[in-house]
Amino acid sequence: MELHITFQGRKDLSEQLYRQLRDAIDSGRLAAGTQVPPTRLLATQLGVSRKTVAEAYSRLTYDSRLSGRVGSGTFVSPRLAAPHPAQPPSPLASAAVVAMWRDMPMPMSHAAAQTRARYDFIGGASLKSQFPFDTWRRCTLYALRQCTRSASLHGDPQGLPELREAVARHIGFARGVQASVDSVLITNGAQQALDLVSRVLIEPGCRVVMEDPGYPPARLLFAAQRAEVVNVPVDEEGLRVDLIPDGTRLIYVTPSHQFPLGMPMSLARRHALLARAAELGAIIIEDDYDSEFRYQGPPTDSLQSLDSQGLVAYLGTFSKTLLPELRLGYAVLPQVLLQAVRVAKQLSDWHTPTLNQWALAKFINEGELLKHIRRCFEVYSGRRERILQRLGDDLAPWLQAVPAVAGYHLSALAHVPVDLPLLVQVARQAEVGLYPLMPFYGQAPAKQGLLFGFGAIERLDIDPALDRVQGILQQLAPA
Template identity: 65%
Template sequence: MELHVVIQGRKDLAEQLYQQLHDAIESGRLAAGAQLPPSRLLAEQLGVSRKTVSDTYTTLTYEGLLIGKIGRGTFVTPHALRPKGLQSAADLACAANLAKWQALPSPMRHPTRESTLRCEFIGGATTRSLFPQDEWRRCTQDALRRIAKNSGFYGQPEGLPALRNAIAGHIAFSRGVNCRDDDIVVCNGAQQALDLIARVVLEPGSIVAMEDPGYAPARLLFEAMGATVAGVPLDAQGIQVELIPEGTRLIYVTPSHQFPLGIPMSLQRREALLKRALALGAIVIEDDYDSEFRYEGRPTDALQSMDTRGIVAYVGTFSKTLLPELRLGYTVLPPAIRGAVLKAKQLSDQHSSTLPQWALAKFISEGYLLKHIRRCHAVYTTRRERILSRLAGDLSPWFEAVPSVAGFHLAALCKVPVNIPLLIERARQVEVGLYPLDVFFHQAPVRSGLIFGFGAIETLDIDPSLDKVRDILLQIG
């Protein structure tokens, strides 16, 4: 693609070229980091001498707008001038709404590659070394061949039939979910599924009930849509159903592995929840985000398997079993809201990318997914046991693990007062990433503690990392 520069006449050629490149960088039309054509090529395109182009590049380099990289070419500097005279947020009619969105916190935001520490106990992240690259590559190549044979039309908002069929079989086998292919909508991660359901169920002022503490991104999403979120306390059996307020339209729960504490919801409490939701006329969102990994006791089916009245929307994701970057999730919808959610999906993004959909359909149908889950389960079991052993051992004066039977994170509550922000800060200085529990509390009294994700940290790094945590705790008292 040619750089758009217009030279008029044969006078002031260098000045014309300089001014147009300067204005393009200053306005942002040439973005920071963009590569300019080689001087010889641009000179031929414009019909000017190479020296004219080279001199202009040199001048702009002296001014800090361009940077030359030996063997690579000339680039707009990463910190090029920003366009002048742009409206500020305060000048816009939507200033108040922009301020509301800007003020939202970003809990659970993962670090960038550059800011990732050597030993990360962050939740929700998987180990890249366990990802089956060869199998996924074969599935992706098959997906490319399928796409090449297609008509070139947009896909359907609900997702590819092959993937929906594969998902239906997988979750019926592994989670006891009762569904047909037509009940499934493929989404860009579980977060989009939550967004779509909330769009069609909620209005400004609607009441949403959710566990407290609970998954903060879901709460922020519901609040951003104008809903009133009622935090419902937990006990040893899960959400306290009798405290779900009258008028509730949507109930969000994580019954198999409560986020963030990890406690499973008892059978009696599940039955009570379904009964309460039916009486309220509410939809229940069951976020079953990582329950494929179970370590103790008898497996429990999904809450959706107990639903005989069509009020549970089951939400699942492949971010926790494969890679978060794939952004593939799905929802199994009750018939009453399926049509509305499909319209919302179509208006939102038409459909999720078909390339990873085709690849994932083959990945599941060939048995690679179950094989990968079994492999991860063996690794996560070892990591979980090491963390539990340390929490019951030399870290026990400060922390107590919350009983949990599934997933790949553990919650640890403080037994004595601990300066958690200082602990986290000191840990970062020695390349250990720790994450607090308090950000997940909404209206319930905050209980201090940490969340120990063991998906991203290597097994051999766990003990050395926790040695450092112990030493910091001893130092800060």
């Protein structure tokens, strides 16, 4: 790569070169420790004499901006490489919009490993010890071979056909979803699927309904798209369909494992929701984020499998079953939405990385995904059972578990007055990460309780952690 230097005329070339190199160093464009080209090479590149370059280098060395190393070359001196303070920006025409995005919270972001509590009940996270890295490595090598055999072109925005077919088979088998290779769209996680579907449906001022409590990133996403977000409360059967207002265009639900409380939506409520959506002409987004893990009772049908009018957009993710870092998700879309979302996907990022798509397709087709889910089920089942035992035993004076049959988190409601913010603070000091339910509420009176994620805490760590929680509760609210 050539150093970017331009000359104005052919006079004072050494002075021009000196000033441009000095400004590049002072502004930080030439960072500390950067090696500059040898005088002979730079002179050839610029079409000037070697003496011209040598004079400029000499002045920069005298100014302590460059320093020579015997046998290595000439480098930018470290102590003078800091850039000048930035000038105050001029007023921005879009300042209000920028401020809206800048000030928006970032809920449910996972903290860095070094700041996590020793015993952490964080939701939406899993331990990497369960992931079959050797198998995934083999699938990735296969993906590399597939990529080397194909032309260096962008892929289909809808996703690799081999992966879409594998996903359709998997969710048809595991969740009863009615999907074909033509109805599946591969995304960078379920969050992108949510963004794309809402983007083609929402315009400023339109009405969107979501559960309360519910998934905060969805609520913020809808609000950022200038929708009127209506928070509809849930009861023991799920979303209160009778409270969905007229004029609603989009309804967001988590019917298989309500987030964050955990109860499933009853069959009667599902049929009522589908009927109400048909009456309104509204699209339902079904976020089926972690229901592969089911611990008791017969499997419940997905809402999408009950849909006979093409009103449900079904979203799923592999972040929960595999690794969040892979950023692989999908949407099963009704025909009326498919092409619009496909265009939005292309305009957003063209397509999900093809290498990861090939690897996941092989992983699913060889049966490795189902094997991995079965292995994780055994682990999560034991952790879940132990937390429920403690909630029903020595923690029962303070907390009561919300009935839930799927996923890898559960919630517990406080049935005596407890200062939950103080509990969370003191627990953190005792190296236990606890997460209150209050931040998940948008409008309804928040229920006092905690979310217990058990994907990222070892089975042997659960009792020591809950022992500490019990001790703190005894001090804050003696039984």
